[in-house]
Amino acid sequence: xxxxxxxxxxxxxCGNLFSQTIPYKICNNCWNADSLGNxxxxxxxSSSGKIAKATIPWRxxxxxxxxxxxxxQDAKTGNKIENVKTGTxxxxxxxxxxxxxxxxxEYYIYYLPYKNEGSANYPNxxxxxxxxxxxxxxxxxxxxxxIHSNAAIDEFQAxxxxxxxxxxxxxxxxxxxxxxxxxHSSDAFLIFPEDRLHSIRMGDxxxxxxxxxxxxxxxxxxxxxxxNFAFQLGIYALRDLKNVQVSFSNLRSDNGEVxxxxxxxxxxxxxxxxxxxPLSKVVNIDMGKVxxxxxxxxxxxxxxxxxYKGSARVLVDGLVKEKMIDIELTVSNSIAKNNGVDEPWKMxxxxxxxxELAQQNTVIAPYTPLVVSNNTISLxxxxxxxxxxxxxxKIQTFFTQEMTAVGVSPNDILTDPxxxxxxxxxxxxxxxxxxxxxxxxxxxxxxxxxxxxxPEVEMQVDASIEFDGFVSYSVKITASNDVTLKDIRMxxxxxxxxxxxxxxxxxxxxxxxxxxxxxxxxQHKNQDGAWIGNVNAGLQFSLRDQNYVRPLNTNFYLxxxxxxxx
Numbered sequence: 370x371x372x373x374x375x376x377x378x379x380x381x382x383c384g385n386l387f388s389q390t391i392p393y394k395i396c397n398n399c400w401n402a403d404s405l406g407n408x409x410x411x412x413x414x415s416s417s418g419k420i421a422k423a424t425i426p427w428r429x430x431x432x433x434x435x436x437x438x439x440x441x442q443d444a445k446t447g448n449k450i451e452n453v454k455t456g457t458x459x460x461x462x463x464x465x466x467x468x469x470x471x472x473x474x475e476y477y478i479y480y481l482p483y484k485n486e487g488s489a490n491y492p493n494x495x496x497x498x499x500x501x502x503x504x505x506x507x508x509x510x511x512x513x514x515x516i517h518s519n520a521a522i523d524e525f526q527a528x529x530x531x532x533x534x535x536x537x538x539x540x541x542x543x544x545x546x547x548x549x550x551x552x553h554s555s556d557a558f559l560i561f562p563e564d565r566l567h568s569i570r571m572g573d574x575x576x577x578x579x580x581x582x583x584x585x586x587x588x589x590x591x592x593x594x595x596x597n598f599a600f601q602l603g604i605y606a607l608r609d610l611k612n613v614q615v616s617f618s619n620l621r622s623d624n625g626e627v628x629x630x631x632x633x634x635x636x637x638x639x640x641x642x643x644x645x646x647p648l649s650k651v652v653n654i655d656m657g658k659v660x661x662x663x664x665x666x667x668x669x670x671x672x673x674x675x676x677y678k679g680s681a682r683v684l685v686d687g688l689v690k691e692k693m694i695d696i697e698l699t700v701s702n703s704i705a706k707n708n709g710v711d712e713p714w715k716m717x718x719x720x721x722x723x724x725e726l727a728q729q730n731t732v733i734a735p736y737t738p739l740v741v742s743n744n745t746i747s748l749x750x751x752x753x754x755x756x757x758x759x760x761x762x763k764i765q766t767f768f769t770q771e772m773t774a775v776g777v778s779p780n781d782i783l784t785d786p787x788x789x790x791x792x793x794x795x796x797x798x799x800x801x802x803x804x805x806x807x808x809x810x811x812x813x814x815x816x817x818x819x820x821x822x823x824p825e826v827e828m829q830v831d832a833s834i835e836f837d838g839f840v841s842y843s844v845k846i847t848a849s850n851d852v853t854l855k856d857i858r859m860x861x862x863x864x865x866x867x868x869x870x871x872x873x874x875x876x877x878x879x880x881x882x883x884x885x886x887x888x889x890x891x892q893h894k895n896q897d898g899a900w901i902g903n904v905n906a907g908l909q910f911s912l913r914d915q916n917y918v919r920p921l922n923t924n925f926y927l928x929x930x931x932x933x934x935x
Contacts, residue, residue, distance in 0.1 A: 408481045414476060421467055426461065452507040560603065572659050573659070579603070586693060597717040598717075622675040626673045641725060666698060736837055763786070791828075791857050825849055829844070868881055
């Protein structure tokens with residue numbers, strides 16, 4: 370009987386504790402975050418005595434609050450209070466005892482203090498560990514009897530809007546989660562539609578916001594004409610889910626206008642890669658996990674204002690029963706500027722992750738369109754003449770010495786054409802070249818191909834140039850018969866006026882050394898190319914093979930180093 374009574378009291382206590390409505394507010398830069406952290410609780414003490422107790426329903430997403438320091442500050446004086454002791458500290462609530470040195474009034478409790486042990490560019494924030502500062506005399510008074518909560522919780526505060534936990538990182542309690550699971554015990558998963566301003570940030574917990582709202586089978590919002598509109602379907606798995614897919618219907622207005630399902634997609638499951646290839650992903654969700662599915666609706670620029678209704682269908686492998694979400698989108702009479710990307714907090718730029726913009730060759734000012742004439746390609750301030758073998762015959766720049774204008778006198782970078790040399794035991798191979806074949810001529814990109822043959826080897830050269838001066842070469846060598854080659858090398862004959870300085874291949878910027886010996890060292894250095902040149906004429910080259918993947922830069926290089934060319 371006593372055991373049942375105790376359980377009832379605990380549930381009653383928790384129900385009262387977590388039913389409190391405590392506001393979450395922003396107090397912009399009201400304290401020094403690099404010692405006190407980004408979060409605090411404002412409490413009021415209205416009793417008398419040397420011991421105040423605050424029971425804080427903080428609903429934290431971090432898993433071990435007991436290993437992080439609690440700091441209590443007197444709001445009147447700003448002084449740190451030394452006589453502090455903690456009771457229960459878990460993810461749902463914390464008990465903090467402190468000496469109210471100024472008597473009645475406000476006190477601040479900082480519960481995630483940290484110290485930055487790194488630099489401004491590479492911060493390394495470490496949470497402070499608990500410390501013992503309370504006197505034995507004060508602790509003796511605390512241990513003499515049971516202390517009830519006598520400090521009211523006024524509000525939670527974050528140092529700025531970026532760091533606030535509210536509302537999407539305020540967790541639901543175990544009691545609330547068990548109640549939710551019991552209510553929906555026959556379901557394999559629940560769907561919590563969420564607007565774009567409340568991004569789903571937790572994968573192991575449900576936000577308290579969802580407990581209050583409950584799972585829904587409908588979503589409503591408003592968008593402008595031409596807007597990249599985004600929303601979320603939060604999937605909470607009550608069992609393991611395999612291959613979660615989302616499909617959409619057309620959205621229809623009352624007067625028969627349609628936003629085609631072709632304009633609606635789920636970024637997590639399908640889309641377009643940066644190189645314009647179809648993208649398909651398999652989404653599996655483990656039991657107890659939360660998975661946000663970001664969905665996008667490209668509202669047509671000519672869409673008529675009104676309410677558009679349709680649905681999203683969520684399917685899971687092995688489950689016969691699907692779930693439907695009714696969608697109602699109200700299109701306003703306003704036109705979104707730049708598809709809404711000027712308002713990134715609306716997640717309008719998610720469209721960039723599923724677009725073909727990278728494949729567009731739009732020339733950006735002050736660059737000028739590429740012009741091809743007699744195997745010479747002209748671009749902004751430069752010219753590239755192609756040799757019979759497809760490699761550069763001549764490279765010229767027309768930038769003035771001050772680099773403030775484009776002049777008329779050329780600056781030659783090369784003294785002779787590029788030489789791609791293949792040697793066997795008899796010497797250099799002799800080539801017969803096909804005519805230069807231009808595969809593509811646009812304002813932004815020109816591509817060409819040359820096939821060269823010798824009795825021993827065939828060579829295919831594929832090349833392209835972009836409007837900003839980036840030139841890419843791919844050389845494919847195929848042996849016509851069994852052959853032993855002595856050497857394969859590329860020679861770039863720089864002119865003296867265009868080779869005064871060098872940077873790269875392990876060399877710091879400076880004068881070009883008279884002699885230079887270099888070997889690959891991909892495990893320690895990112896050295897796949899160099900720049901050689903002068904103030905207004907030069908050439909940067911990068912050595913790559915077919916497996917090239919751009920490495921990480923600077924301090925992060927060793928986490929993803931360069932792949933050694935084969």
